[in-house]
Amino acid sequence: MSTVVPNTEFEVIPLTGQIGAEIRGVQLSAEQDEAQIRAIRQALLEHKVIFFRGQNHLDDLTHEAFARRFGPLYVHPTVSARNATNAIFELDSAFGGGRANAWHTDITFVDAYPQISILRAVVIPSAGGDTVWANTANAYRTLPQELRDLADKLWALHTNDFDYGVYQDEHPEQEIEFHQKVFIQRLYEAEHPVVRVHPETAERTLVLGQFVKRIVGFSSSDSRRLVSILQDHITRLENTVRWKWAEGDVAIWDNRATQHYAINDYGDKRRVVRRVTIAGDVPVSVDGKKSVLRKNGVANNASLA
Numbered sequence: 001m002s003t004v005v006p007n008t009e010f011e012v013i014p015l016t017g018q019i020g021a022e023i024r025g026v027q028l029s030a031e032q033d034e035a036q037i038r039a040i041r042q043a044l045l046e047h048k049v050i051f052f053r054g055q056n057h058l059d060d061l062t063h064e065a066f067a068r069r070f071g072p073l074y075v076h077p078t079v080s081a082r083n084a085t086n087a088i089f090e091l092d093s094a095f096g097g098g099r100a101n102a103w104h105t106d107i108t109f110v111d112a113y114p115q116i117s118i119l120r121a122v123v124i125p126s127a128g129g130d131t132v133w134a135n136t137a138n139a140y141r142t143l144p145q146e147l148r149d150l151a152d153k154l155w156a157l158h159t160n161d162f163d164y165g166v167y168q169d170e171h172p173e174q175e176i177e178f179h180q181k182v183f184i185q186r187l188y189e190a191e192h193p194v195v196r197v198h199p200e201t202a203e204r205t206l207v208l209g210q211f212v213k214r215i216v217g218f219s220s221s222d223s224r225r226l227v228s229i230l231q232d233h234i235t236r237l238e239n240t241v242r243w244k245w246a247e248g249d250v251a252i253w254d255n256r257a258t259q260h261y262a263i264n265d266y267g268d269k270r271r272v273v274r275r276v277t278i279a280g281d282v283p284v285s286v287d288g289k290k291s292v293l294r295k296n297g298v299a300n301n302a303s304l305a
């Protein structure tokens, strides 16, 4: 059932029982009044990812300007912003790094990773190229009590130099080259609690995904098996929402309470999406400890080999 948000014209239409809502009746812009921005943030906290159709009026600069209403922009630490923008991160299927087909939360290899990501569809293939989001708060809530107790105590090391081979079955050469020459030209590592307390909703959410290198204190094989138990709970189909894009659509997700996966099922067709991320705070564990940055962009000589 949809609800109309008071003091706005918004209609919020939940897409599943667990995650995702479409918001109708709004044209996104930097000029929206405070009540509307508050309503968008509220819907985001509740539904974790929200979708807006038909935002074709946005360009790179107005996309950035709208994003700034939610906080300072966060610029990707190793991939340059698109030409003539401050913070637009482009994923273009025609270039290396353009297909994010591994489950992840954005940029968890730094301590204060972004709180919100705002993604705009620029070129969308006629078939395929959907994106799926999973709710990491619901994943935690629905774990058996004993697994919750264990997860509460664990910490994981995240890095941009993750094991690329584990996640992708095909590695076109340009993907490998992009990964080595651009993505890991400087190395980042951060230790996060596997369970963080959401700073706005106080929900406990799981912090895992593609950038995890290992669980602190565990061997890499034990880490892999343990992570896969938790990760499989996150990505259960019942815990996800799948969006079929049209050009001009915008998705906004709470990057503290979700993972996402861009399905790579459109062959050599072109797909271009552009993202702006909003700075986040340092995660805090259930016992009040903060994430720690272990490597802060040290030059990676191996990437130049």
Ligand SMILES: O=C(O)CCC(=O)C(=O)O
Binding pocket: 091, 100, 106, 117, 119, 130, 131, 260, 261, 262, 273, 275
């Ligand atoms: O291509 C997509 O749909 C999502 C890409 C992605 O991972 C991101 O924008 O953070």
Ligand SMILES: [Fe+2]
Binding pocket: 100, 104, 105, 106, 260
């Ligand atoms: Fe992403």
